[in-house]
Amino acid sequence: MTSTQYRVIGSRPVRHDGADKVTGKAIYTADTKLPGMLAGFVLRSPHAHAKIVSIDTSEAETTPGVHAVVTGKDFPNVENKMADLGEGSVNLAYLSSNCMAQQKVLYRGHAVAAVAATDVHIAEAAAKKIKVEYEVLDSVTWVLDAMKEDAPLLHADLVTDSMGDKAENPSNIPVHLHFEKGDAGKAFEEADVIVEREFKTATVHQGYIEPHAVVADYNEDGRLKIWTATQGSFTARQQTAEVLQIPLGNVLVTPCEIGGGFGGKITVYLEPTAAILSKKSGRPVRITMTRADVFEASGPTPGSFMRVKIGAKNDGTMIAGEAWLAYDAGAYPGGMIGPGCMCVFSCYDIEHAVVDGYDVCLNKPKTSAYRAPGATQVAFATEQLVDELAAKLGMCELEIRQKNAVKEGSRRVDGPVYPPIGLEECLQAVQNSDHWNTPLEGPNRGRGIAAGFWFGCGLKSSAACTVNSDGTINLLEGSTDIGGSRTSIAMQLAEVLGLEADDINPMVGDTDTAGYTDVTGGSRVTFATGMAAYEAGRDLQQQMKTLAADLWDCSADEITVGEDGSFTGGDKTVGFKELATELFQAGEHLVGRATVSPECPTNGFGAQIADIEVDPETGKVTVLRYTTIQDAGKAIHPSYVEGQLQGGTVQGIGWALNEEYFYKADDTMANASFLDYRMPTMLDVPMIDTIIVETGNPDHPYGVRGVGETPIVPPPAALANAIFNATNTRMTELPMSPPKLWKAMQSNQTSE
Amino acid sequence: MSASKKAHVTTTINGESTDFLCEPRHSLLEVLRDNLGLTGSKEGCNNGNCGACTVLLNGRPVDSCLVLGVEVEGAEIETVEGIACSSNLHPVQQCFLEGAALQCGICTPGFLVASKALLDKDPNASEETIRFDLSGNLCRCTGYDKIVRAVQAAGQQMSAEA
Amino acid sequence: MAPQSVSEVVAVLSEHGDRAKLLAGGTDIIVQLREGLREADMVVDIKKIDAVTSFKYCDENGLSLGAAVACYNLYEHPQLSKLYGALADSTHIIGGWQIQSRASVGGNLCNASPAADSIPALIALNATAVIAGPSGERSVAVEDFCTGPGRNVLENGEFLVSLQIPAQGGNCGSAYERFIPRNEMDIAVVGAGSWVKLADDGTIAEAKIGLGAVAATPLVAEAAAASLIGKEPTEENFAAAGELAKQIATPISDMRGTDEYRMHLVGVLVKRTLTTAVERAQSS
Structure with a gap:
């Protein structure tokens, strides 16, 4: 598959939406302005856990400029029903009370009321006049504490479901x-x-630069129009309709350009509130979160406690694995423990393994997906133990990984047997790389490696392509474009039709125009929506064959489509554009369409190499050199694949070294700002070298595997291994921030 | 900050004389986006920690969320909307496109404005200087690699043209 | 409002007291007002006043630095950045480039954050704050200017007009360094500023050390500096000074670091800044 010569695939055209994005013309949600639009402001809980005794909105309502005020009372009662969001599902009652608190607030930042006014400053000032009487309750933010029998209970009716068996007494463990x-x-x-160790990781945030934003316009006829920053317009439509208890077809969601998501912009937070404010005021309403709201009240990804154990034979064969994992769910059930359990041993062929995982509610915001959700935590544990095992056995850390790497036919602990996959090829790429073969010299320096895995999902995608009279194409698809996917999808259509990327005008449709398409998440868009575009192209060719048969006076079966997209019938060969123009002139106009729902995961494996230096006096880690290797199946637009590898890696470096939710004694977040949350700046990282491995995915016409998520999985482990090799200090807690590493180095010296 | 009477401010934005009314509490970013419809400058944090709202104020990069609208009386302001010259993209814009230096694009306007200021000062800036001077601009998508390379490429183009 | 003279500012401040806040670079005050950390009825832009926006240097009197002069003016200035190394170091790392285009050293001082980067540098350089008020002008040594986190010695009607920083003869050198987990855009976990004057024989003739983020206000490490007088500029002596500096530090534990870690960093940073300051003095 990799030997196939493509014309468009593998090239690096400029993205279709590029000019808009470098000139400031691209419209993101907060840039949307409707006539008469009001600004909304959400009042949020100052407490980590409290009962709402009363809310008095009278003063806010009579403030000049205020047009509407909402509280939990304005939200309809929704039943305990699960709604499928594509990548994960959600209980609607929990979703609704996460949007607006009902009887209790469960974390600092939990919405309790909202105001719409002519100006956001007026709305904010009015919101601060709302009197909320709280009865503060005991709170808990550490996962092991929340699991204790005497822990403060978040949900009185919540009992543990243990593989189908329900517990008798309520707890914080759903x-x-x-x-x-x-x-x-x-x-x-x-x-x-x-080898066996315990590990801890802190809660971290996706850190997209665009705060959540929404504009809602509730028409008098009951039609609700939403413009929003979402990874999935169709799931946003579904959640909004369900929370508001209105028919799905009454809601139109227009996905604006989106300023980053990484899994954090799938759940709705503001949409129902803005809709109710709009309905009450009769005006469109825009709400944008502040940066502090984003940290405190959107969905970070779980902190965790993990105990992992691996056993091996003297020849290095891993034969036994055991993991006990407890992940934050946040304020409501439904965290990332499932993928955590599935990923803990996903890179190694371990014949005997047992994994227990616990989803734990505590007084933090409800967790969300974040790039390979749940996988980075377990890789931090497992990949360090693999290094320790290698050291005990006197093996090289690469060799032990190569010896035990999963391959076609290996069975994961949760059941699935892998189809052809590329971990061995990635590890071979490590071995062949310039980085691995260049010795790292100098004091306080170390090199570490780690492997990583993410499933990559298929789900549902649609595409429709309209042929213009000149043979160019308007491509309508429904995947919100966070990183150039319009172009990667258009390139696949261009390839199949024998066109250039420029001949396709891709457009991300709204929920009224595009066919149903699941979220931009799960590393699925280039794979699945690309497949839909490919199939739509095939559909177009089929239609054209039939029509050309009439034109050429032959049967459709006699017409063939070449690799270059040309049509041959008899002695006649014409290109796509030529035939399209001819057909248009003959009165035919063409629309190709396709829907796909591939069920197979695309199985993205990767491996990374990190060189670091530790300042022995301060414990500060400097990343000197970094190489990210990944099996992309087939890279459609190599620059965008590299971009995913580099971006995910740097997020992983941030997670490893500094990022964390720092909680104060009252269980409120101390560092809800970009200043104190400390994501990497440009000065904190080196160039990230990439090696794209292409093993070809048999389940995709061009061999694509999802690439977006895997790159965030190895960095904390690779850096921890590098730190160990530099300092002889094993770091079992994230982040490995300077104070912690310095302290660990001190204790290490004392104990030696 | 409390509301009070609106002030009349005259300024030059992207070479054009512009005037607007604003309350003393309104930031330059709010004025640009809400009063003047220049939504290219983005709000990422509203407290000077992300650089998405970077504009040039009298030729120097500033976070427009940390400038008050009333402060810019008589000043010259350049925003992302003013970087391209009529229908031609500036080299830094072109290099961002060709080098795939943007993914979601929300930080891009701020990076472009700051990068242009940096390259106007020194088109041959080293990687270290680029990384230092642009460290006030956060990007969460790219890992910065392609941004640094795009700025370097634009600098080379600019010095070749100069 | 934007008054044109020092006396106008004094009049406005005298009339409105605490309800009027001065605006220089705005990088602290705008955020604080927006987030409700400080309140004001009026914001007074002082950047139309020559005395607070200009700076000049002469060999006799040293540097007179207007309170609203933005950071970049110092580190971009070929002569001043050499003479006042500690000040150049600190102004180059206050926020990012965008912040440095606006933020002023005077504002950094008035904001009185215990972790302010320029204050330990100013202390080391023996700077004096020139204050205007209803009863005329007065001067206060920078180390006495801050009275607590976010609090300073300014009385009703008073404001900081400029900073006076003594002239730097030959054999002088200074440096500021802070520790932060990232490499930029961060608040000092600990900051240290050191100034030295070398005798002709290369030993240390005079020294002054300022510390940040280890107490409620920035500190002067007097005993640490005194320990160096007459000594050779060796790593051993610098480390000993660092140990003495630790004795006056009373750091807290918070999200930026533990008290134990901060205490340790005092020693590291005092040693490192003394090393750089001496190198600079030797090459001046």
């Missing part, structure tokens, strides 16, 4: 997962070497 293969207990007895 779900206990258990996966097993083989007999781990016995295998550990047979192991020659066993």
